[in-house]
Amino acid sequence: MEKLVLAYSGGLDTSYCAHSLSHQQGFEVHAVTVNTGGFDPAELEEIETKALALGAHSYKAVDAVQTFYEKVVRYLIYGNVLRNNTYPLSVSAERIVQAIEIANYAKSLGAKYIAHGSTGAGNDQVRFDMIFQILAPEIEIITPIRDQQLSREAEISYLQEHGISYSWEKAKYSINKGLWGTSVGGVETLGSKLALPEEAYPSQLKVKEPVQIRLGFRNGELHSLDGEQADPVSIILKLEEIASAYAIGRDIHVGDTIIGIKGRVGFEAASALIIIKAHHLLEKHVLSKWQQFQKEQLANFYGMLLHEGQYLDEVMRNIEAFMESSQQYVSGEVYIKLLPYRFELQGISSENDLMNPSFGSYGEMNKGWSAAEAKGFIKLLSNSGKIAQEIHSDS
Template sequence: MNAKHIIKKKLVLAYSGGLDTSYCALHLSKDLGYEVHAVSVNTGGFDKQEIQDIKEKALKLGVHSYTSIDAVQTFYDGVVKYLIFGNVLRNNTYPLSVSAERIVQAIEIVQYAQKIGANAIAHGSTGAGNDQVRFDMIFQIIAPEIEIITPIRDNKLSREEEINYLLKHGISYSWEKAQYSINKGLWGTSVGGVETLTSERGLPSNAYPSQLKAKESKDVKLSFTKGELTAIDGKQGSPVENIEQLQELAATYAIGRDIHVGDTIIGIKGRVGFEAAAPLVILKAHHLLEKHTLSKWQQFQKEQLANFYGMLLHEGNYLDEVMRNIEAFLTDTQKNVSGDVFVTLHPYRFELNGIHSQHDLMAASFGSYGEINKAWTANDAKGFIKILSNPAKIATQVNKHND
C-alpha cells in the first residue's frame, strides 16, 4: 500500500467555488496530500443549480467529497432574528449582510470538521480582510485542537499566481475577475468594485444585481408577532419565507441601495456597496412599531445594547457569552411588539405610513399629545414643571454668582 494513503489526513475546506478556494482545493490535495472534504454553507445565497455547479467544480479539482449545508433557517434563528429585534444597522447604514453570514458559515464548517474527525480546516481568506478573523476565531474557540491552514494568506499569493497554478494542472475555468464582486445572502447582498476602493465615487446603477422594474407605487402591510415578521398583506408565512418574498417584491423597486463606510477588524477603513431591500424595509417597519409599543427607556436601553451586539457580531465575537445575555434581553423586549405596519413602495425608496397594534401606547385614554389631557389638571401640570426645573434652577443660581 502506498505510504501516502496511510498518512493522508482529513481536511475540511470552506469552499465557495471561486478562484481562491479552487486553488486551495487543488493545492491541499495534490501538493500537501490531504484528503480534502469541500464544504459550502448556504445562508441564502445559492439556488439548487448553483450548488450543483459548485459541486461539479470541486470534484473536478480532486476533492474527496463535497457537501452543501443548508443553514438559512439556522442563520435566521441564531442571528437575523436578533438583528431585527435590535434594529441593527452598523454605522446607522449597513444591515450586517455578509459579516453576519460568515459567523454562521464558520460554525457550520467547524462542526462538520468535528463530525468527520478532520485534522485540519482551511479557508481561502487573504491577510487583508475581516473574514480571516471571523473564521479563525470561530475555529479556534470551538475546536482549538484542529489545525487551521490558509494558503492564500500564508503565501501572499496573487490572482495571477493562482490562475497560472490551476492552468498548469489543466484547470482552465474562466477566472477573469468580474467587474463587481457580488455576495448574496438572506439578509442582503454586498457589492464591491473599483469605486469602493477609494472615497470619492459611488457605484453606478448597473453594479447592483437588482434593477428597477416596478414603476407604480404599491401599498404593503407587514404583520409582526412579538417582533418577528409573520405575514405580508395578511398572508401568513415563516419569517424566512416572508423575508424572501419581501425581498423579491421590494427589489423590483431598486430599494435598499447604499454604500457602507466602516472600520474593519484589522483597523483600517473600508467601503462596500450593498443592496438590502427587504432588510431595510423590515428594520424600519419594526422600529416604527417599537416606537408605538415600547416605553422610552426600553427604546433607549435597546439602542445601546443592540449597537454593541452588532459591533461584536461584526468583529467575530459571536460566541462570547455576553451575546446570549443581550439576545435574552432583546427577546424580552419583544413581548408587546405585535401589530401591522403600513408601507408604500416607490422606485428607489419606501414610506412608512403608520401602524395598528393592540399594544399601541398612543391609543391610551389619558390624552392626545398637544391637544387635550384627561388625567391631570392645569395646577398638576404647573407643579410638575416647577419641580422638574428645580435642579437646573439651583445650578444656574449657584454658578451665576461664582463664574
C-alpha cells in the same frame, strides 16, 4: 492522507486551495459550502462538480438558511441593528454561521485540519479563525492564500499549469448574496469619492407604480405579509422579491474593519432595511422610552461584536435574552409604501399601541391631568436647574 475540511465557495481562491491541498500537499480534502441564502440548487450542483474535479475527496452543501435566521437574523431585527446607522450586517453576519457549521462538520469527520481561502487583508480571516479556534482548538487552520501571500495572477497561473481551464476573468463587480442582503464591491468602493453606478447593483428598477404593503409582527418576529401568514424566512424572501423590483435598499457602507483600516462596500438589502425600519416604528409605539433607549445601546454593541467575530462570547447570549424579552408587546401591522428607489413608513396598528387618546392628544388636549397639575410638575422638574443656576450664577 489526513482529512482536511475546506470552506469552498467555488471561486478562484477556494478552487486554488482545493487543487493545491489535494494534489500538491496530499490532503484528503472534504469540501463544504454553507448556504445562508446565497445559492440556488443549480449553483450548488455546479459548485459540487467543480470541487470534485479539482481533487476534493467529497463535497457537502449545508443548508443553514433557517439556522442563520434563528441564530442571528431575528436578533438583528429585534435590535434594529444597522452598523453605522447604515449597513444591516448582511455578509459579516453570515460568516459567523458559516464558520460554526464548518467547524462542526470538521469535528464530525474527525478532520485534523480546516482550510479557508481568506487573504490577510480582510475581516473574514478573523471571523473564521476565531470561531475555529474557539470551537475546535484541536484542529489546525491552513490558509494558503494568506500564508503564501498569493496574488490573483499567481493562482490563475498555477491552475492553468495544471490543466484547469475555467474562466477566472475577474468580474467588474464582486457580488456576495445572502438571506439578509447582497454586498457589491468594485473599483469605486476602493476609494472614498465615487458612487457605484446603476449597473453595479444586481437588482434593477422594474416596477414604478407605487404599492402599499403590510408587514405583520408577533412578539417581534415576522408573522405576515399583506395579511398572509408565513414563516419569517419565507416572508423575508418574498418581500425581497417584491421590493427589489423597485431597486430599494441600495447604499454604500463605510466602516472600521477588524484589522484597523477603513473599509467601503456597496450593498442592496431591500427586505432587510424595510423590515428593520418597520419593526423599529412598531417599537416606537409599543415600548416605553427607557426600553427603547436601553435596547438601542445594547443592540449597537451586539452588532459591533457580531461584526468583529465575537459571536461566541457569553455576553452575546445575555444581550439576546434581553432583546427577546423586550419583544413581548411588539405585535401589530406596519403599513409601508413602496416607490422607485425608496419606501415610506406610513403607520401602524396594534392592540399594544401606547399612543392612547384617552390620556390626551399631544399638542392638543390633556385629559388625564389638570392645568394646575401640569404647572406643579413643570415647577418641580425645573428645581435642579434652578438651584444650579442660583449657586453658580456668580462664579
